[in-house]
Amino acid sequence: MKDVYLFSGFLGSGKTSMLTDVLRQLKEKGLKPAVIMNELGKLPFDSRAVDEDVPLKEMLEGCICCSGAEKTEAQIQSLLMDSEFDVLIIETTGAAHPVEALDAVYSPLFAEQLNIKGIVTVADSKLWLERETLTPQVRSLYLEQIRHAHLLLANKMDLLTEVEQAKVVFEMQNVNPNAFILQTTNGKVPLSLLEKLKATAHKSKEDIEIARIGTQLYLSSRLVELKTSYTQEQFEEWVRSLPSTVYRIKGYVPIEGIKNPMLFQYAYGLVQWLPEYIHMPSKIVMIGENIQEIEVLNEK
Known part of the structure; x- marks a missing residue:
């Protein structure tokens, strides 16, 4: 690293x-x-x-x-x-x-x-x-x-x-x-x-430490691996449910019926989907405040 x-x-x-x-x-x-x-x-x-x-x-x-x-x-x-x-x-x-x-x-x-x-x-x-x-x-x-x-x-x-x-x-x-x-x-x-x-937020909830000034702060980023496929509607519904303190999401989301994970981007309340012609890892990056506390779709 x-x-x-x-x-x-x-x-x-x-x-x-x-x-x-x-x-x-x-x-x-x-x-x-x-x-x-x-x-x-x-x-x-x-x-x-x-x-x-x-x-x-x-x-x-x-x-x-x-x-x-x-x-x-x-x-x-x-x-x-x-x-x-x-x-x-x-x-x-x-x-x-x-x-x-x-x-x-x-x-x-x-x-x-x-x-x-x-x-x-x-x-x-x-x-x-x-x-x-x-x-x-x-x-x-x-x-x-x-x-x-x-x-x-x-x-x-x-x-x-x-x-x-x-x-x-x-x-x-x-x-x-x-x-x-x-x-x-x-x-x-x-x-x-x-x-x-x-x-950088911790990858699992078990690893989260008590926040300390100067070590773990509000604006952070988190890498999430997506383990199941979704419909675009399911994924967008989850994104809409997120608090306004989630500023950005980008990455590759596995969509049912589509061969390769699609490129997904979210910013300022707007979402964008783009087809990907090679198989990219099913991962997204989230950026926001207190991002480690967000419940991710496949963790529900």
């Missing part, structure tokens, strides 16, 4: 500084990192922070979260086939929504090979105090990146007074009461804190 971290945060928040320092710590520990960088521009400026001996995939002029999801899947498959590494770090663009970024990297094709450790969001503390100056859309994304973080770095604390520092931490904790908040300067985060994260 390869550990995977998603680094989230706005442009200028300190993500690249964090990435550079984490790569250094991984190497000092004798671990081999690989990196996927997501950039909206044509020139890969940030990739200069990654040493030549680190396997690197870049996605220019694309976003990890929508049209770029399939490209991300292909990049990860390519890394798994061609490169030797222990830890994969995916640096998302500042425009990526955390849920969609998690969805893009967790494919049923290779879910069993990846251990999604969590989303680490770097938040510019000075920007937090000035967030009312942002446009509503940008401010909403900024809050969502903070709300869905498993580990939250309140960065650039050196630019604030003690009173402002306390205000930032208190207010961010109100937005995301489940994340551990680390006050940082220059995006410095101890590797030991990252290693404690655990965003």
